[in-house]
Amino acid sequence: MYKLPKSEIEEIQRKRLRQIVKYLYENSSFYRNKLRGIDIDEIRSKEDLRKIPFTTKDDIRDNYPFGLICVDFSKIVRFHASSGTTGNPTVVAYTIQDIENWSELCKRCLEIVDVNSNDVVQIAYGYGLFTGGLGFHYGAERLGAKVIPASTGNTKRQIKLMKDLGTTVICCTPSYGLYLAEVAKEEGINPKRDLKLKAGIFGAEPWSENTRRKLEENFVENAYDIYGMSELNGPGVAMECKFKNGLHIWEDHYIVEIIDPNTGEVLEPEEKGEMVVTTLTKEAMPLLRYRTRDITILNDDPCDCGLNHARIMRILGRTDDMLKIRGVCVFPSQIEEIIMKTNGLSPHYQLVADREGVMDKLIVRVEVAEDFKTDRLTDLVNIQNKLEEELKDALGINAVIELVEPKKIPRSEGKAQRIVDLRKIRGLL
Ligand SMILES: [Zn+2]
Missing domain, CATH: 3.30.300.30 (ANL, C-terminal domain)
Structure with missing residues (x-):
């Protein structure tokens, strides 16, 4: 379904972009305001998006908690939130359809690295307001895999579960992955020999190629990078394929632009800058040109895996971690x-x-x-x-x-x- 030719992906993008802009104009007072003075019928392509001002994390916080919601309150089925160091958290609302799409994207992410219904997937991301745990959970279940909702913490128990239940896929932050490997060794377990971890899916913090090497030497057969954030659903916005050379971003659901974080100017492919994302299918809280504060490079070259969704390179850092x-x-x-x-x-x-x-x-x-x-x-x-x-x-x-x-x-x-x-x-x- 998502293994489409580039031209079809672009056609879906154009169609969904027109729909979402119209939808926001009709259902969101926040966006009606932002779109003032813009002829929305003229927003037909990625290039036309540049006429629309950015949406920022502050916009979400300033409209806390329900100001950006576009649906009747009865249609909301879930809230997630990411904590800020100061002030209001960033609260994101979901409809049934949002959960459905998000699960589908997480399923794709697992699927492209050959996770299947025979796998035992241990999820050591936090379950709760943070989207990591539940996002992977729904995706893995949809795939028919066996899910261990271990959540974070209790490291020795995590290792026991991996050993006793035969975990084949571990999902957690890369730093926690390194820590799990360290504790396993202390417990007399050599993960590469005594466990069956064919893949580790590591996200929620930027990491490097050398960390990949360490993780693959000491912990899992293959270490993959995944990207997401609660404002854009959660994990599963982009994921590395088996070629481990950039993360495919699901372009039928998201449009990505890379901008100069200081001037806001849109940069050419291969230039490093802040990633800006427009959500094409979110229902409760779609976002136009959302500034993620994450620094990366966009690569639209064909990938050896055959997927035609563009790739973002590893996140270098956040503009606020800089x-x-x-x-x-x-x-x-x-x-x-x-x-x-x-x-x-x-x-x-x-x-x-x-x-x-x-x-x-x-x-x-x-x-x-x-x-x-x-x-x-x-x-x-x-x-x-x-x-x-x-x-x-x-x-x-x-x-x-x-x-x-x-x-x-x-x-x-x-x-x-x-x-x-x-x-x-x-x-x-
Ligand atoms: Zn690929």
């Missing part, structure tokens, strides 16, 4: 890539930004690998120097490297806290 150190923009995923290339280091790290006088300072705190044994101080100094040089070369920043003992960086069962910005805490930003 650390600005002495004017240079740095994403944790870029630093992670370098840490993982350096021998003797573990994938567990934290970035601490601070200011001394007027100068920004970046501390990269990283654990020494557990299997790295030395009693010579010079070995450690060499690692420190190497990492320092690599960071300088690749990112153009001077960082202070702090090597710490294994297991000194706090572990998280959900998203890892990679950044501690003391400048913010001290009110300097």
